[in-house]
Amino acid sequence: MINATLEAVFLFATALMIAYLIRHYIFTLAVLRRNKRDRNPVAADANYEPTVSILLPARDEEKVIERLLQRMTELTYPHYKLQVIAIDDASSDTTRNIADEFPKRHSFIEVLH
Numbered sequence: 318m319i320n321a322t323l324e325a326v327f328l329f330a331t332a333l334m335i336a337y338l339i340r341h342y343i344f345t346l347a348v349l350r351r352n353k354r355d356r357n358p359v360a361a362d363a364n365y366e367p368t369v370s371i372l373l374p375a376r377d378e379e380k381v382i383e384r385l386l387q388r389m390t391e392l393t394y395p396h397y398k399l400q401v402i403a404i405d406d407a408s409s410d411t412t413r414n415i416a417d418e419f420p421k422r423h424s425f426i427e428v429l430h
Contacts, residue, residue, distance in 0.1 A: 368398050376406040379415060386419045386426065401426045 371389065375382050382403070389401045403416045405428060419426045 366395060366398050368400070369394065370400040370402065373401065373403045374406060375403060375408065375412050375416070377408045377410050377412060379410040379412045382412050383415045386416065389426065390423050396425045399425050403428045405430045
């Protein structure tokens with residue numbers, strides 16, 4: 318009698334787990350199918366280029382600021398979609414003077430003091 322009861326409980330638990338597993342497979346397939354239909358056309362557009370702002374905080378960085386700003390001018394990202402902001406945080410060296418030269422030559426670079 319106990320064996321028959323245990324066997325019935327085991328079969329019921331097995332059937333319940335199989336039903337639960339099938340339910341999850343159905344939900345997963347439904348979500349995957351919906352995601353294929355509802356793709357964002359902007360995200361799928363390979364030519365989409367968002368506007369990008371790059372902040373460069375600097376304090377007493379006279380050894381690297383010129384090279385860093387020069388590299389920013391060499392980026393292949395369209396400059397009309399790019400904004401580089403060098404932030405001079407009260408430098409006591411020539412960081413300010415070096416950074417101030419770049420906005421004169423490149424309109425997408427700004428310097429804040």
